[in-house]
Structure formats: C-alpha cells, structure tokens
Amino acid sequence: MNFSMLFNRKVIFGAGSIAKLNHEIPGLLEGRMRGGGILLVISRSVSRSDKYLEFRESLCKGGSDSPETETGPRVDCAGEEIVSGEPSPETVDRITARYSDKKIDLVVGIGGGSVMDAGKAVSAMLPLVGGAEAKGEAVSGAEGEAVRGTAVKGSSAGGAAGGAGHGVTSGISVRDYLEGVGRQKPPGIKIPYVAIPTTSGTGSEATKNAVITERGRNGFKKSLRHDSYVPEMAIIDPEFMLSCPRNVTAASGMDTVSQLLESYISTKANPLTEALALEGLKLASQSLPRLCNDSPGDMELRGKMALASYISGITLANAGLGTVHGIAGPLGGIFDIPHGVACANLLPGVLETTIEKLKAEAPESPLLVKLGSLGFLFARGREVSIEASETIKGRYEVFKGLRLLVESLEEWLDSLGIPPLSSFGISIADVDIIAEKSGNKNNPISLSREEIALVIKKRL
Numbered sequence: 362m363n364f365s366m367l368f369n370r371k372v373i374f375g376a377g378s379i380a381k382l383n384h385e386i387p388g389l390l391e392g393r394m395r396g397g398g399i400l401l402v403i404s405r406s407v408s409r410s411d412k413y414l415e416f417r418e419s420l421c422k423g424g425s426d427s428p429e430t431e432t433g434p435r436v437d438c439a440g441e442e443i444v445s446g447e448p449s450p451e452t453v454d455r456i457t458a459r460y461s462d463k464k465i466d467l468v469v470g471i472g473g474g475s476v477m478d479a480g481k482a483v484s485a486m487l488p489l490v491g492g493a494e495a496k497g498e499a500v501s502g503a504e505g506e507a508v509r510g511t512a513v514k515g516s517s518a519g520g521a522a523g524g525a526g527h528g529v530t531s532g533i534s535v536r537d538y539l540e541g542v543g544r545q546k547p548p549g550i551k552i553p554y555v556a557i558p559t560t561s562g563t564g565s566e567a568t569k570n571a572v573i574t575e576r577g578r579n580g581f582k583k584s585l586r587h588d589s590y591v592p593e594m595a596i597i598d599p600e601f602m603l604s605c606p607r608n609v610t611a612a613s614g615m616d617t618v619s620q621l622l623e624s625y626i627s628t629k630a631n632p633l634t635e636a637l638a639l640e641g642l643k644l645a646s647q648s649l650p651r652l653c654n655d656s657p658g659d660m661e662l663r664g665k666m667a668l669a670s671y672i673s674g675i676t677l678a679n680a681g682l683g684t685v686h687g688i689a690g691p692l693g694g695i696f697d698i699p700h701g702v703a704c705a706n707l708l709p710g711v712l713e714t715t716i717e718k719l720k721a722e723a724p725e726s727p728l729l730v731k732l733g734s735l736g737f738l739f740a741r742g743r744e745v746s747i748e749a750s751e752t753i754k755g756r757y758e759v760f761k762g763l764r765l766l767v768e769s770l771e772e773w774l775d776s777l778g779i780p781p782l783s784s785f786g787i788s789i790a791d792v793d794i795i796a797e798k799s800g801n802k803n804n805p806i807s808l809s810r811e812e813i814a815l816v817i818k819k820r821l
C-alpha cells in the first residue's frame with residue numbers, strides 16, 4: 362500500500378472562528394510581513410454581511426486587533442475584490458494585473474467555491490506576473506521549481522480594471538497554466554492563502570486546485586493545480602452559512618455528497634480517504650435534507666454540513682473523483698448551470714449505471730458492499746428495517762442497499778427542489794456533444810459515451 366496525503370497547514374473550525382484570523386497572521390507569514398497588505402477576495406453577498414464588515418474592520422489597519430509583530434509593521438488591507446459567478450481566466454488575470462505592482466503579503470478568499478477558487482488562483486498568479494515574488498515578498502510553495510515567465514508590464518493600470526481586453530498587462534495569463542488548456546506547468550510558488558467558505562459545497566478550502574471556467578460552445582472548466590496550492594489555512598465558520606439560501610444549500614450540499622461518494626469508491630482511494638469520506642457521508646446524510654426542509658437556522662446542522670464539505674475537499678484532493686464530475690466539467694463549460702445542480706442531476710444515474718456494470722463485470726467487488734451499506738445510511742427515515750449500515754451482510758441485503766441508495770438520491774432531488782438540466786437550456790440536441798467531451802476520471806468502472814448520454818437524457 363502506497364499513498365500520500367495533502368492537508369492544510371492549519372484548519373480552524375467552529376462558530377465565530379473567523380475572529381481568530383487576526384492572531385494567526387504572524388505565524389502564517391512566519392515573520393515575513395514586510396508592510397505589504399492583505400488582498401481580500403469576496404463574493405457580493407459577503408461584502409454586504411455585517412459579520413464580514415466587522416471582521417474587515419478588526420483585520421485592517423486601525424482595527425483594535427490588527428496583527429503586529431516586533432519584526433514588522435501591521436498588515437494593512439491592500440484591497441478588496443468582489444467576484445461574481447465562476448471565475449473565468451479574464452477575472453483572474455484582471456485581479457492579478459491590478460495588484461501585480463503592490464506588496465501583497467496574504468490573500469484571503471471568503472465566499473462559495475467560485476470565490477475561494479478565484480482567490481486561490483490569484484494567490485498563485487501574483488508572483489508570476491511580477492508581484493511579490495519579484496520583490497522578494499512573502500512567497501510560499503515550491504520556490505525551487507519556480508519557472509518565471511517574462512513579465513512585460515503594460516502601460517495602463519486601467520487595463521487591469523477591465524478596459525483592456527483580457528486584463529493581462531504582464532503577458533502572462535492563468536490560461537497558460539490550466540490543465541489541458543495551457544502549455545505551462547504551474548511552478549507552485551504563491552502568496553500564502555487563507556480560504557474561508559460561506560457555503561457547504563466544493564471543499565475548495567482543502568483542495569490543491571482552482572477551477573477556472575470559460576463558457577461557450579468550446580467552453581471549459583479546467584483546473585490550475587499544484588500540491589502547494591492547498592490553502593495554508595482554512596477557517597470554517599458555520600455562522601457564515603446561516604444565511605445561505607435554500608437552493609444554494611441544496612445544490613452545494615449535493616456537490617459535497619457527490620464528491621464524498623465519488624472519492625469513497627475512487628480507484629485512487631486509500632484507507633484514510635475512505636474513512637474520512639464515510640464520516641462525511643454520515644454527516645451529510647443526517648443533515649442536508651433537514652437543513653433544506655426543516656431547520657435552515659440550525660447551527661449544529663450547518664456545522665455538520667460544513668464539516669462534510671471540508672472533508673469532501675480533503676478526499677477529492679487525495680483520492681480524486683468519478684464520472685459525475687467527469688460529465689459536470691464539460692457540461693458546466695458549455696452551459697451556465699450551477700456546479701452543484703449539475704452534479705445532483707447526474708449522481709443517481711451515474712451511480713446506478715456504475716452499480717449495474719460492477720454487478721455484471723465484477724460481481725465480487727467489495728465496492729458493491731460499500732455502496733450497499735451506504736443505501737441504508739441514506740434511506741434512514743424511510744422506514745427501512747435495517748438500522749445500522751455496518752450490519753449489512755449477504756447478497757440480498759447488499760442488493761437491497763444498492764437499490765435504496767439510488768432511490769434515496771433520486772428522492773433527494775425532488776425533496777431538495779433540484780431543477781432538471783432542461784431548466785438551464787440543455788436539450789436533447791446537446792446530449793451527444795456533452796457526452797463526447799465527458800470522461801470517467803477515477804470512477805471504479807468506465808461508462809461508455811452511450812451510457813453517459815443516457816444518464817444525461819434521463820434528467821433533461
């Protein structure tokens with residue numbers, strides 16, 4: 362058995378935990394504060410929240426709790442960038458260009474997965490476009506492998522604000538470093554990054570990649586990926602999630618469930634990711650329907666989903682994903698559909714096909730027992746006679762559990778109010794194009810193009 366695992370250097374979890382960032386900064390920067398600043402990358406809804414405004418007040422210069430060390434000055438707020446929707450290459454390039462000649466000590470991303478990914482990409486691109494790295498600022502990661510491009514500065518900072526096409530003033534774009542798109546390998550150097558999620562969804566606070574989206578017929582969702590891009594710190598404060606709308610809670614929660622399920626049965630799973638994914642699935646199955654349908658203001662349930670989401674980030678970063686994400690990637694590149702909604706629609710069908718193929722081609726696979734056990738976990742509350750998932754044994758119970766798993770997830774789509782794919786303009790004419798571009802990632806068994814097309818058609 363051989364495997365390796367990547368984790369944040371530190372995770373702080375709990376209601377109100379965002380207030381602890383102030384005191385963590387000196388340790389986070391290891392005394393490398395040089396009077397530069399913190400770049401805050403946030404969502405619009407965060408920008409309006411009292412909780413954030415209070416946090417910003419105390420974080421930035423003038424706040425009573427601003428960090429200060431004997432070796433360096435206070436860390437000031439260098440800027441605040443609002444990111445709307447999934448980050449495109451242009452969004453990342455525009456923000457990076459705007460701060461390329463400023464001293465940035467730390468990037469902090471506060472928002473859903475898109476915002477955290479945007480912040481992660483900016484923290485990785487800033488050194489490459491001639492920012493902190495060029496000036497010897499606080500830069501972490503694989504400095505030894507650093508391959509710098511040629512930074513040719515443009516003449517207008519106004520271009521960075523969106524007036525100059527792609528907003529690239531350095532001649533370097535994040536597009537050049539995206540998997541399957543660009544020719545450059547990310548060198549791994551970066552500005553230290555703190556990720557603070559406000560939804561329970563992508564687990565980006567624990568992952569080594571930032572998903573960048575370009576929409577259109579030749580659109581894509583591709584990753585900027587490097588082991589060193591795992592945020593140095595994740596702060597998970599369920600208070601931020603209390604105001605998350607029902608549809609976002611449902612969709613992002615289904616992304617979490619998809620990520621946990623796919624990493625649980627991934628061909629790259631290891632004993633640690635399996636144990637973590639199972640715990641995450643227990644947390645999510647207990648809390649997601651209740652959060653959406655009964656108790657959206659329940660802090661304990663919000664905490665459980667936040668933890669499940671964080672765990673899903675760890676397991677996907679270390680064990681990979683499967684066919685659901687192999688389809689959701691190209692689907693989300695072509696159509697403007699929330700990632701969680703795409704995953705939710707695809708999950709029952711992909712799982713059902715995977716199970717049927719495993720039964721036919723690998724009937725002795727231990728994955729069937731693992732998935733069958735999950736069926737009883739997800740079916741709790743449906744008057745299922747077997748209580749504990751661990752008690753499953755025998756072929757009959759395994760098959761019953763497998764059926765329960767698929768049926769339960771299909772019922773979740775209804776009870777959580779997940780809209781079908783056709784709500785986003787996807788029609789029968791698009792199915793083959795999406796299937797053509799899809800892949801199986803680390804699914805335990807490969808689905809053919811035709812099987813993938815059937816899964817999509819089922820949810821139009």
Ligand SMILES: [Fe+2]
Nearest residue numbers: 563616620700
């Ligand atoms: Fe996902």
